[in-house]
Amino acid sequence: MYQFTPDEIDRERANYQAVKQGADDIDAKRIGNLGEIAFEQFCREYLPAEMWEWENEDAIRRCNPESFSGHDFEVFGYEIDVKTSRDVSAFLPETLVENDSEDDIVVMVWHRDNEDSLIMLGWEHVETLQSKVETEAQFSGNSPAKLEHLATRPMNDLQDLGPNTANMNQTPTNPFQPGDRVEKRENDASVGVVVEVLPPETKVELYGQELDGEGVRVAFPSSLDEGPGDWRDISPALLSSYCDDQNISLYTYKHENLQFAEHPFVVGDYVIKSSHDDPNPAVVVDVAGDDVSIVYEGPRGDEVAPANLEAHCHEAALSIYSYAHDEVAFLASE
Template structure:
């Protein structure tokens, strides 16, 4: 099992995206978003980045409606859906099959009441879950109600679906966060900019026809932000990406190593 503690940006984006999505149950959608973020962090830590893809990365970062897709991730070619719940009975085989039998793999994430910590309990193939349900239906013995088995393989065995991997430690080296004020490194006269988006390390970005070698951030300049309908200084830093996307405010992409914190 693996524990994930969301930071303030994760919390704000998960909540705001759920509201923007128009979810009937904002609370359930919010923790579902946090479950996806938790699994993304697990993948980043333990699986090669070229072997998995998060379908909703852009949607959650920009708090937009999600892409039309029946699953949350593709991992080693499998369609993976993340189920997040405070009630562990949601992870019984029969319950999981009833709620989702269209994907290849289901990952189970449990969250505390305060939503301040999530535990990745494990994962299971949907085909295996269906087999367990059929077996249970044919079981003629007396099974104690208190010993119902959750569907779960250890998270670290997920690595066995693909290449042998150790701890990949693919966390970003980028020191910046949304809301930081930055300027071009080595140029004290450079204009101050505001960090809006911190892109995942594996994102392929081209500038002037050449691919950036390193992690990238997207920034907006105050003069452009001032043209928006509201005072951007009152907007939560986690929502600047959503604001700029909604208002079509132009963003500029920089390699993070070419920026420094503003001295102005």
């Protein structure tokens, strides 16, 4: 068995995708999405990347409605459906067969009440479950009242279905997360915002060649500022959904070619003066070298376009203050 602990990005995406899809039961759809994310993590680390596919990857990563598919994953040519439940009785062979008899394999994932941890109990061929149900129906006696049989195979046995080429512990080494401010490893590089961190199994072409390794999709603030909403108020987990909805251009880089931005601030950012005991919120109106110019209680990006902020402050006679970049910090989101 394996334990999967979703982070805040996983939880927000799982819930928002359920909302965007218009699910009748948001709670059930959210936990189902988390179960798929848990199994995808298992596949990513323990199965050859070229031999499995997540049918709902784009839907969940970008919080879009699912395109119809009768199964969640295809692994070694087998159609796999992930069943997630807090109620262990949902994993009884008869219950599983009643709910899903069309796929090849069912993966069973149990979750805690507060959804902070999921346990992959195991997997089983649907044919084996059907055989178990038929055998019990023909059994002359009754099953023990206090002991029900859950037909499951250990998760690692899934590797045995494919060729003997599985690489263990393929944990990604990408250091970035959505929302991080990054720049290319070169002088005078522009600051970008990480929108998507692509797992190594995702097939992406870069300059006409398939990307080998882990890719990072980045949007630049000038493009984000052109969107209809204030992207700085959007959770990092939902930036990919926002960019997809608004057709905002994304640029893909190898993660080795990026670094965390030394000076992460750009015009329009919401900041505070770090040394103040009770700091007032401010807006960045200019960035020049190591210096950041700000206006306290200034207009937000949905009131005045960031590109026009400095001119607006001069016209409105608003006081502008300049500090070294390490004297200010991002305003914590509420």
